[in-house]
Ligand SMILES: [Zn+2]
């Protein structure tokens with residue numbers, strides 16, 4: 001029997017994995033510069049943590065969650081996104097009692113049962129930030145500028161920011177009434193999913209990928225005509241803040257993001273480098289979520305960045321993450337009896353932060369040299385009976401072919417000098 005990765009999952013091999021690590025590293029670095037602290041939430045949560053906030057009519061909850069019962073029959077779900085767990089933790093750990101805002105970031109695996117296709121896996125990574133406890137429009141600006149700067153840092157300078165205001169419950173009330181009327185008249189022409197959405201959360205019809213539905217929705221009323229003065233003022237301040245940081249944006253009044261919890265500012269970033277219209281990151285404000293989850297009324301804003309898609313963009317653009325690092329020293333033994341000695345020397349080299357390796361497959365002398373070549377090492381240390389009897393080893397510099405004897409007790413210091421170990 002041959003085992004394979006489960007459908008929709010994949011192995012991330014070298015060098016792609018280096019892109020992922022690089023994005024994690026650069027994100028952590030930048031998030032800390034912006035004053036965020038890391039949080040790690042469990043891989044799975046009580047299912048309600050996601051159904052309540054993301055919404056039953058969303059694609060994520062209705063089609064894409066990995067939900068299962070544990071041995072005690074409790075319904076658990078692998079996290080499909082990062083915000084709901086952070087909010088659950090914010091309330092559970094009473095962070096609202098600390099000086100606000102609380103600024104948190106996460107780097108995590110997420111799981112969604114999506115139709116497998118290029119660039120979409122059922123397990124994927126996201127990094128994201130959340131600012132909890134402020135309504136200041138400049139917090140929205142901070143989150144947006146953070147992702148734009150992160151992309152610059154990663155070498156992706158060509159980004160497009162789409163932004164919209166989804167308003168608050170006040171301005172949505174009249175809008176939803178009119179939207180539902182509009183949809184009901186056309187319900188026979190809308191797909192089955194959209195008819196379900198009309199009942200659960202009509203805003204979710206804008207997530208529909210059905211071309212027919214999209215065409216009908218092009219004429220629907222838009223929220224911007226209903227926005228209340230407070231939401232309008234907030235949105236204008238966000239846009240002004242973006243301008244003052246020279247961040248260009250494009251208004252998109254159909255942008256509603258696929259989560260129920262968003263209010264006021266929502267945004268997405270795309271890049272022409274990805275080809276498709278898929279966003280590489282998205283976020284927004286969620287001013288009711290904490291209260292809805294049983295916490296005190298707390299305003300909040302956040303963003304999530306798709307690590308795999310971002311890595312794809314970097315690979316398409318041939319952006320190199322970490323410089324390639326080869327092993328410095330390879331130890332070769334004249335015969336197998338000397339392997340143990342080699343392993344002791346190897347241990348000392350590594351203990352001194354000199355990257356080094358040896359053969360474990362009983363290769364011939366020639367085979368060991370070939371391996372050293374393949375690894376592109378700079379130095380080869382050769383252990384032979386005769387030399388060791390004189391307390392010496394041979395050192396070969398691969399580039400020049402130069403070979404010399406050095407005292408066994410001096411090997412580490414000699415190599416440290418050669419390699420310039422910090
Ligand atoms: Zn409003």
Ligand SMILES: [Zn+2]
Nearest residue numbers: 191194208213
């Ligand atoms: Zn539809």
